[in-house]
Amino acid sequence: MTASPAYTVDVRRLEAFSAVDLYAMLKMRVDVFVVEQSCPYPELDGRDPDCQHLRLLDGKDLLACARLWRPVADAHPRIGRVAVSPDHRGKRLGEALMREAITACERLYPNEAIALSAQSHLMHFYEAFGFSPTSEEYLEDGIPHVDMLRPPSPGNA
Known part of the structure; x- marks a missing residue:
């Protein structure tokens, strides 16, 4: 088992990024979701200004990185755009990223369930963090997905 590298956690709104840091995050998301997955879709979807953006940095x-947001006042907070740099895979960063994203959501949106739309092949990964499927499988941008929900943590409810 490979140990997680040391990292710092940074959570901020879009307007708080330097141009260089914003470019690096958006480039990584495009490299992972559009290029690596061969999925031409609108990565820059207009939602980023309404989100908190979590980054793991060395x-x-x-x-x-991951995107944390509440789409509308009566909807569950969501974790999305969960991505690990291809240069840093195999270091258990996916697990670290999800732990930090859940912690940040619990701080930002206490006593709330957390939602996400998981690529179907990653459903078991998210189940390990307490997420359960809430939909049938569906295609999003040509990739099978399933909606999932994590109830509030007992100490956070």
Whole structure:
């Protein structure tokens, strides 16, 4: 089992990023979701300004990122755009990223269930963090997905 590298956690709104840091995060998301997955879709979907963006960093090096947001006042907070840099895979950063994203959501949106739309092949990965499927499988941008929900943590409910 490979140990997780040391990292720092950074959570901020879009307007708080430097141009260089914003470019690095958006480039990584495009590299993972559009290029690597051969999935031409609108990565820049207009939602980023309404989100908190979580990054795992090793110094200035971007290891992983996720988007945290509440789409509308009566909807569950969501974790999305979960991505680990291809240069840093195999270091258990996916697990670290999800732990940090859940912690940040619980801080930002206490006593709330957390939603996400999981690529179907990753459903068991998210189940390990307490998420359960809430939909049948569906295609999103040509990739099978399933909606999932995690109830509030007992200490956070």
